[in-house]
Amino acid sequence: MNALATTSALLVLARVRSAVDWSIFGWLAPAALVAVPVDAFFASRRHEAVLFVVIGSISVAVIAGSFVVWCLGPTCRDPPRWPSLGARRA
16 A cells, blocks of 8 residues: 555545544444455456546546536535636726
8 A cells, every 4th residue: 555645645634533523433434444445356367547537436436426416416506616827807
């Protein structure tokens, strides 16, 4: 495991541990303990480029899905605003 990723995760956990729903974590942790070694086994037998495409596609799908779910909620009336990047409107 990457030492920097572990350190980062522990620092984040230290800041948000009071907001963690530990009962949900208790349901998710056993599944993760089974899935991680299985996924690592299959990932080690695939070409790196294929993994980049699959993981990138999953990431884009999850981000798009979370935006759609957010838009279906009551907050869609006030959509996020993109930064202007210094462009001024007349």
